[in-house]
Amino acid sequence: MKKIQNVTLSKKNxxxxxxxxxxxxxxxxxxxxxxxDLRDRSGIVQLVVRPEDAVYExxxxxxxxxxxxxxxxxxxxxxxxxxxxTGEIEVQVEGLTILNxxxxxxxxxxxxxxxxxxxxxKYRYLxxxxxxxxxxxxLRHKIALATRNFLDKEGFLEIETPILCKSTPExxxxxxVPSRVNDGxxxxxxxxxQIFKQLLMVGGMEKYFQIAKCFRDEDLRADRQPxxxxxxIEMSFVEEDDVMDVAERLVASVFKExxxxxVSLPLRRMKYTDAINLYGSDKPDLRFDMPxxxxxSIFTNTEIAFLKAVLEENGMINAxxxxxxADKYSRKEIDKLTDYVKTYRAGGLAYLKLExxxxxxxxxxxxDKEKSEIISALQLEKNDMVFIISGKKEIVKTSLGALRLKLxxxxxxxxxxxxxxxxxxxxxxxxxxxxxxxxxxxxxxFTSPKDEDVNKLISDPGNCYSKAYDIVINGxxxxxxxxxxxxxxxxxxMFEALGLKDEEIKEKFGFFVDALKYGTxxxxxxxxxxxxxxxxxxxxxxxxxxxxxxKTASASCLMSEAPNxxxxxxxxxxxxxxxx
RNA sequence: GGUUCCGUGGUGUAGCGGUUAUCACGUCUGCCUGUCACGCAGAAGAUCGCGAGUUCGAUUCUCGUCGGAACCGCCA
Numbered sequence: 001m002k003k004i005q006n007v008t009l010s011k012k013n014x015x016x017x018x019x020x021x022x023x024x025x026x027x028x029x030x031x032x033x034x035x036x037d038l039r040d041r042s043g044i045v046q047l048v049v050r051p052e053d054a055v056y057e058x059x060x061x062x063x064x065x066x067x068x069x070x071x072x073x074x075x076x077x078x079x080x081x082x083x084x085x086t087g088e089i090e091v092q093v094e095g096l097t098i099l100n101x102x103x104x105x106x107x108x109x110x111x112x113x114x115x116x117x118x119x120x121x122k123y124r125y126l127x128x129x130x131x132x133x134x135x136x137x138x139l140r141h142k143i144a145l146a147t148r149n150f151l152d153k154e155g156f157l158e159i160e161t162p163i164l165c166k167s168t169p170e171x172x173x174x175x176x177v178p179s180r181v182n183d184g185x186x187x188x189x190x191x192x193x194q195i196f197k198q199l200l201m202v203g204g205m206e207k208y209f210q211i212a213k214c215f216r217d218e219d220l221r222a223d224r225q226p227x228x229x230x231x232x233i234e235m236s237f238v239e240e241d242d243v244m245d246v247a248e249r250l251v252a253s254v255f256k257e258x259x260x261x262x263v264s265l266p267l268r269r270m271k272y273t274d275a276i277n278l279y280g281s282d283k284p285d286l287r288f289d290m291p292x293x294x295x296x297s298i299f300t301n302t303e304i305a306f307l308k309a310v311l312e313e314n315g316m317i318n319a320x321x322x323x324x325x326a327d328k329y330s331r332k333e334i335d336k337l338t339d340y341v342k343t344y345r346a347g348g349l350a351y352l353k354l355e356x357x358x359x360x361x362x363x364x365x366x367x368d369k370e371k372s373e374i375i376s377a378l379q380l381e382k383n384d385m386v387f388i389i390s391g392k393k394e395i396v397k398t399s400l401g402a403l404r405l406k407l408x409x410x411x412x413x414x415x416x417x418x419x420x421x422x423x424x425x426x427x428x429x430x431x432x433x434x435x436x437x438x439x440x441x442x443x444x445x446f447t448s449p450k451d452e453d454v455n456k457l458i459s460d461p462g463n464c465y466s467k468a469y470d471i472v473i474n475g476x477x478x479x480x481x482x483x484x485x486x487x488x489x490x491x492x493x494m495f496e497a498l499g500l501k502d503e504e505i506k507e508k509f510g511f512f513v514d515a516l517k518y519g520t521x522x523x524x525x526x527x528x529x530x531x532x533x534x535x536x537x538x539x540x541x542x543x544x545x546x547x548x549x550x551k552t553a554s555a556s557c558l559m560s561e562a563p564n565x566x567x568x569x570x571x572x573x574x575x576x577x578x579x580x
Numbered sequence: 581g582g583u584u585c586c587g588u589g590g591u592g593u594a595g596c597g598g599u600u601a602u603c604a605c606g607u608c609u610g611c612c613u614g615u616c617a618c619g620c621a622g623a624a625g626a627u628c629g630c631g632a633g634u635u636c637g638a639u640u641c642u643c644g645u646c647g648g649a650a651c652c653g654c655c656a
Contacts, residue, residue: 026616026617028615029618030612030614031613032612035616050613051613084616105590105606106590107606108591108605113592115592118647172654216655219653222650343584344651444656554647
């Protein structure tokens with residue numbers, strides 16, 4: 001007799017004696033005839049116990065989530081259940097051991113449980129017994145396994161990098177770890193293995209990868225956790241195309257191995273500037289189109305005061321068109337959309353409807369010429385709805401981009417069975433930080449500029465673009481990376497452009513900058529968000545669904561109640577005193 | 581740091597300035613030999629998150645607080 005996984009049982013096993021282990025998912029006592037659904041990781045099989053069976057009395061006492069060992073004979077069922085993989089058979093129980101009992105549960109361990117997420121998070125170990133989460137954990141495992149297999153075949157080495165690191169104040173906030181043996185000093189948990197993976201290239205490892213835990217002490221979102229996992233990759237002697245080639249073949253391999261989805265390569269590429277202009281996002285969801293249209297020029301001689309003011313202040317007027325939707329939007333709903341775009345700092349939302357005539361918030365103020373220009377520029381047809389936002393470029397693009405996504409969802413324009421992947425390339429090297437009053441690195445200060453922009457780093461930083469690329473799937477940034485600077489002169493120019501003084505460079509990146517002076521090969525890489533890839537393949541928008549023990553939006557764990565207050569003695573040992 | 585929403589038996593919900601606090605699932609007891617959302621009958625189970633205020637009276641209104649969710653900022 002051998003231990004058997006439930007779902008491996010089928011009609012071909014009829015007559016065999018088997019040994020099963022699992023949990024009681026459900027008991028149905030028909031008054032004599034007793035059915036128990038036994039669940040293990042593989043699924044459910046029905047046990048049957050009859051009054052004349054020796055184990056009947058014991059079987060009557062089992063409750064939900066009791067842990068059982070069962071010996072029995074596989075029988076063909078009198079009435080089949082096509083909802084179950086094992087629905088053609090059942091197991092007649094001959095030997096029964098209750099391996100453990102269970103308290104009454106805080107919620108039902110079933111797919112249609114009504115328990116809300118916070119309840120499920122508090123008892124995560126119970127939630128993990130549900131098929132949905134078991135499937136996701138299996139999927140996540142498959143993704144990691146496919147990644148390792150693929151990268152191994154491509155000649156990559158998996159190398160671990162430190163978790164206790166030096167704090168680098170650029171970028172996200174670090175999680176800090178006090179050092180007991182170094183009074184007053186702190187380690188930082190890595191935001192990513194960025195510096196170490198580049199040092200591995202300096203160290204001659206040529207092709208590295210790691211499935212690496214990363215930590216960022218920033219505010220959370222539905223797709224962001226304080227600790228998350230990256231598939232981190234770095235390669236020597238490569239240019240952009242080489243990295244993108246390996247990366248997209250990796251994605252294709254993962255989609256194929258983990259879920260049987262064919263991805264056709266090469267992926268399309270879109271310049272950052274185009275992504276922003278057309279979709280108002282550096283991670284456009286291309287499962288539907290609805291591009292943002294620039295219509296400023298139509299309003300050169302406008303009578304509309306607020307639009308005139310926008311244009312005088314170097315702002316722009318952009319629109320998106322919801323085809324054949326004019327009758328779907330009442331005043332009330334447009335007000336809701338207006339509130340929505342205001343959260344993205346848009347000043348307001350103007351709209352036009354092409355009905356018998358053109359109507360809408362600004363229709364009365366438009367000249368006939370302007371109306372006809374709008375119709376031809378936007379190729380409007382009857383019953384089309386136009387949403388218009390005006391103002392500063394950045395705000396117009398992001399708010400219309402957000403509105404586009406909302407309309408796409410609300411109007412069900414998104415084909416959820418589809419995966420739309422693309423590379424967004426040629427990111428700007430710098431962005432101007434109002435807060436700091438200077439240009440800051442868009443990616444990080446070791447990102448290589450485009451060859452043709454090297455000479456503009458100092459004279460015209462706002463027009464420099466970098467060898468950086470993000471892979472975007474269904475509107476999620478699934479991964480991103482860049483070619484790094486390996487040339488000392490270029491690196492110095494970059495620091496100069498960022499306004500970093502020598503002492504600052506030494507203090508912030510000292511050992512790393514030194515290392516780059518000792519024969520650094522040309523190199524580059526990227527990192528995928530393993531959590532986000534899993535979300536995409538699991539078809540969930542909640543990152544907590546794909547992490548075994550996730551944290552809430554306030555970065556705490558409802559189950560273990562981390563973080564917690566620690567004993568005064570612990571703090572003393574760490575040379576820490578807390579502000580009262 | 582900001583905005584919005586939520587908190588009622590174990591779970592999920594209804595509700596209201598004065599109720600015996602609604603319903604479903606679950607639990608327990610009894611009956612029931614082919615169920616698989618088993619069925620039938622009955623029972624137990626609630627500090628209405630916590631604190632203060634308004635009020636004759638607060639689960640309900642107000643403020644605070646704690647917890648949860650989404651978004652903006654933030655996330656090189």
